[in-house]
Amino acid sequence: MSGMSKIVKTSVNILFPLTMIFGLYVIAHGHLTPGGGFQGGAIVASGCAMIVVAYGSKWVFKQINEKRLSTFESIGGVGFITVALLGLVFSTVFFGNFLAGSNLLFGTTPATGSTGADFNTGGVLPLMNFAVGVKVIAGLFVIVLVMAYASSVKEWDT
Amino acid sequence: MEKRTIVAVVVFAIVAVFFFFSIFLIHPFGKPGQVNMDDHIIANTQNETGTNNGVTSTVFDYRGFDTLGEATILFTAVAGVLMIFRRVK
Amino acid sequence: MGMEFLIANIIVLILTVVASLVAVLLRDLLAAAVAMAAMSLLLSLEFFILQAPDVAIAEAGVGACLSTAIVIIAIKGTKRTEDE
Incomplete structure (x- = not known):
């Protein structure tokens, strides 16, 4: 799938940063607003799929190859399980929330009831949101990118 | 009438009857059946x-x-896609 | 559950069923993919009306954008029209 016309490329150039900002906002504020790692990652991967449609998969493959994206996905999965196992070490159970109420990173406890949003709350939930976000971004983008590239060439080698 | 058509109609009727009677078992909107875990969370x-x-x-x-x-x-899913669309040497 | 809530619910659900019927009945697969994206977007709106914004965001991102992109890529690799 080669690149499309100049109008599409200009529209994508304008829309791509806005999509990135919105998706990363949904990931970063996953413990305060609706959304989280999976939803924000899907939004960011949609923006990357827009780049694939507008510029062609061969051009995207020159910038980043699928082995690096696969590595990013593994990093996200390992980070998620690592945070869960740290709960086993510092707390008592698997997926234990050892940072909540400890006054360390993300350790503030909000008052019970309807309160204002404080970013420094949530314990391990923001860390898990970041890990799952990286995993979902890389995973969904590598699926779209590899399928687009494999359908655009007949016999693809190196 | 073919044999396959008769079987399909019978299966469709059975599934439709089950779905129709399950309508009366749906709890009303916003009123879950078990509320203990919801209240705790x-x-x-x-x-x-x-x-x-x-x-x-x-x-x-x-x-x-x-x-x-x-x-x-x-x-x-990612492992399966990367395995199917792998680079052919 | 107010009256306008019920009316919006019924309209969105009927439009969802109509969009999915169009997606099934069309012979042009590219138009069917677009109809499926419209169905997914209406389903996301229905989730939002039912006060589940998390599911609505996930449905709009995955169902309406990524799965449509994957289906269109698959159509581009094969044929555009469905055989009789």
């Missing part, structure tokens, strides 16, 4: 997990194993 999510978003605290803390399974599903 709504009352204690701000003290126990320290966040204002009850849905995220349920997904990542109370029900962390489900999210681990979801991550495994995504990993398996």
Whole structure:
């Protein structure tokens, strides 16, 4: 799938940063607003799929190859399980929330009831949101990118 | 009438009857059947997990194993796609 | 549950069923993919009306954008029209 016309490329150039900002906002504020790692990652991967449609998969493959994206996905999965196992070490159970109420990173406890949003709350939930976000971004983008590239060439080698 | 058509009509009728009688068993909107776990999570999510978003605290803390399974599903999907569309030497 | 809530619910659900019927009945697969994206977007709106914004965001991102992109890529690799 080669690149499309100049109008599409200009529209994508304008829309791509806005999509990135919105998706990363949904990931970063996953413990305060609706959304989280999976939803924000899907939004960011949609923006990357827009780049694939507008510029062609061969051009995207020159910038980043699928082995690096696969590595990013593994990093996200390992980070998620690592945070869960740290709960086993510092707390008592698997997926234990050892940072909540400890006054360390993300350790503030909000008052019970309807309160204002404080970013420094949530314990391990923001860390898990970041890990799952990286995993979902890389995973969904590598699926779209590899399928687009494999359908655009007949016999693809190196 | 073919044999396959008769079988399809019978199976469709059975499934339709089950769906029709399950309509009367649906609880009304906004009134769940069992409320013990819901009340516990709504009352204690701000003290126990320290966040204002009850849905995220349920997904990542109370029900962390489900999210681990979801991550495994995504990993398996990516591994399968990369295996099917691998580079042919 | 107010009256306008019920009316919006019924309209969105009927439009969802109509969009999915169009997606099934069309012979042009590219138009069927677009109809499926419209169905997914209406389903996301229905989730939002039912006060589940998390599911609505996930449905709009995955169902309306990524799965449509994957289906269109698959159509581009094969044929555009469905055989009789």
